[in-house]
Structure formats: structure tokens, C-alpha cells
Amino acid sequence: MAVTMMRQESGAIVKSYAHASEPGTICESRRGDENEVLEFLSARPLHTVFMAGLINDNGLISPQNRGSFYGCRGRSGQLEGVALVGHATIIEAGNEGSITSFAHLARRCQISHLIRGEREIINKFWKYYAGDQVATRRICSELLFERSEALPVQEQVGDLRPATLSDLEKVLAVNALMAFEEGGVSPLQKDPGGFRRRTTRRIERGRIWVLMQDNRLIFKADVIAMTPQVAYLEGIHVHPEERRKGHGLRCLNQLSSTLLTQANSICLTINQKNRTAAAFYEKAGYKFHSNYETIYLR
Secondary structure: OEEEEOOOOOOOOOEEEEOOOOOOEEEEOOOOOHHHHHHHHOOOHHHHHHHHHHHHHHOOOOHHHOEEEEEEEOOOOOEEEEEEEEOEEEEEEOOHHHHHHHHHHHOOOOOOOEEEEEHHHHHHHHHHHHOOOOOEEEEEEEEEEEEOOOOOOOOOOOOOEEOOHHHHHHHHHHHHHHHHHHHOOOHHHHOHHHHHHHHHHHHHOOOEEEEEEOOEEEEEEEEEEEOOOEEEEEEEEEOHHHOOOOHHHHHHHHHHHHHOOOOOEEEEEEEOOOHHHHHHHHHOOOEEEEEEEEEEEO
């Protein structure tokens, strides 16, 4: 049996015992596996953009991934599933056996904050992961929306731009508040240094877009992951005092048009209960694609 270790910012967290030649077994992905893993993920790019984006940005093995990538292989050695296990646990699996194996592996991760994915897959995963023993802090039902059509921009927003490091403090404050409202934990309190480093890195990559007026952050959006197939957006925010003035729609339309010159489509998720947000994104050309689930762990 081979012993594989999970690499994290805080060190090795998970031990997995597996052998690639055994059917349905799991091994940690290694440098050199990138092309194989990315090819597997490319079959369903809308659902795998977060994992593929991390690999494109950081490689398979990097502290920046905040977890480790694992592959589940069948009897002949072919990939049947890929998972990121760590702060966020995300899986892409073609059969229930892979889901079961990933669930058993993920139970050993001591730093998991959330589990996320398509509702059908996550419901199966949770059955094997939790049983009657794991308590949750919150389960958030979400809707995945997609836009693939490049609609004409009716009104240009001349000041919409990639954020710079001079915008960092305002971006940090907004993102921390949004994370707290959604998941119940503020990253500025739980992991201030890591949160600042990750946000800084995203700004340096040109992945955060802002509209600033009179030193106020009017609009913000984070491009969390980017592949040639899909751009994945999170953290779309409009200043509370500037809502219902058209800023959000104008900025999102312009940003979407820009991103669609670099990717085939754009996706984002919203809370299933937020009908106002759903109406807003539909007005911006986004369409419902599938049901998602995020489980926040204690």
C-alpha cells in the first residue's frame, strides 16, 4: 500500500492508503498528472471550473490550493473521479463508488470548512461522509446560473476597472462581511493573514473588478476561477446606499461582455431563497442551470 499525504498550509492533515492498480482506490495526484486531471475535468467544465482554475493557476500541488487533489481510479487505472479535499471539499465523480471513496477520505480532513457541489452528488456524498456523527453549521441550497451569450453593452461604465492594491482594504472589508453573512465565519477573524494574502494575489492577477466613486466602493466582483471554457464569479456587491440605481446591472453587463472574450461562458451561484438576486441575474442575461448545495461544517 502507498501512503499519500495531504498538503496544506498548516501541514499534512490527511493520510490515505491506496494503490493505483486496485479498483476504486484513491491516490493523491502528483506533479505530471495535470494534463490527465484537466482532461477529466473538461468533460463538465461548468461544474469543475473551480478545481480546473486552481490547477491552471497553481498546479496540482500548492499551498495556494488550500488542500490536496486526489484521483479515484478504476480497475484498468483510468480516472473515475477527481476531488479537492481541504478547506473546501469539491468532487467530480462519475459513479457512486468514487463518491463513497472520496467521502471516507474527506472525513479524515481536520480543517474542512465547507463541502460544495451539485445537489444530487452532494446528497450522496453527505450520506457516506456524515452518517449520524457529523454536525453541520449551515446547509445552503443554491442555484447555479450561467451566461454564454455576449449581449451588447447598452451603457458603458468608464470607471469599471481591475482593482489595484490601493483598493485592498475596502475589498477585504466587503468580502469579509459577505463571507460572514453567507457562512457565519469572518475570514478576517479566523485567518486574517491568509485572507489578506489570497485577496492580494487575486488583485495582482487582475481577478477583482471594482467601480470606485468618491473613494467609495460602489461595485465589486471577484473572478474566482478562470478557464478557457468558463469564468466563475463570486462576491458581486453593490454599495447599500447605491442600490436600485442601475450600477449593478451596468457593471455586471460590461464585466460579463469582457469575460466572454476570454471564456465561453460565465457562471455564478446564488442562494435559492434570494428571489431578488435571481431576478437581477436573469435581467443581466444569466439563466438557471442546476441546483447546488453548500454545507458549512462546525
